[in-house]
Amino acid sequence: MKFAVIVFPGSNCDDDLFYAIRDGLHEQVAFVSYTETSLDGFDGVLLPGGFSYGDYLRSGAIASLSPIMNEVRRFADEGKLVFGTCNGFQMLTEMNLLPGALIRNKKIKFICKPVSLKIVNNQTSFTTGYKDQTLIELPIAHGEGSYYCDDETLVKLKKNKQIVFRYEDNPNGSIDDIAGIVNERGNVLGMMPHPERAIETLLGSTDGLDLFKSMLTTHTEGVR
Secondary structure, eight states, rough: OEEEEEEEEOOOOOHHHIIIIIIIIIIIIEETTTTTOOTTTEEEOOOOOOOGGOOOOOTTTEEEEESTTTHHHHHHHTEEEEEEEEEHHHHHHTTTTTSSSOOOOSSSOOOOEEEEEESSOOOOOTTTTTTOOOOOEEEEEEEOOEOOOOOHHHHHHTTTTTTEEEEESSSSSSGGGGGEOOOOOOOOEEEESSSGGOOOOOGTTTHHHHHHHHHHHHHHHHOO
């Protein structure tokens, strides 16, 4: 499986994703500039965290209009795997590939710390490697990570089992403790925590590695 890590001006987690795939998953991975217009030859797309375009307008808003994002949308429409963490999650909501929005944290402070998450749906392309309802620990680092959606969207998310991760101790005021969601088709995941920063013991947790292993399993075995 070959992964593309999209790099934007202001990305700062692109290297983390690159090494997670190369050294943790032992699969092919390459950086792809936001100015490119093709993702031919890739099987999965990863949108990194950071502060693309300095978070001007809204986090992820300008990045969502970059040339490469037409290809990211094509990937999603074709049912291929698209993953966005932190700023990448914000981009996916700006593109309407995922519902809702990420707004300022409840206490209006930047939060950087490990948090506990519950796996609330292990039947997605990104979570088959986890046991359902188990707790994992991943780091967060964001100032605009509070997930928000209207009541109608929340009902729909629950009905379709699109909520994948929930915070155990909600750090940012996200509605319904939501930390990560998938689209209705199940091939696009956005989450605020950083699994790429939890792939080896040296980093304090290996809980993030199973997310990338799940993507690999989905691609090779068609499990979804």
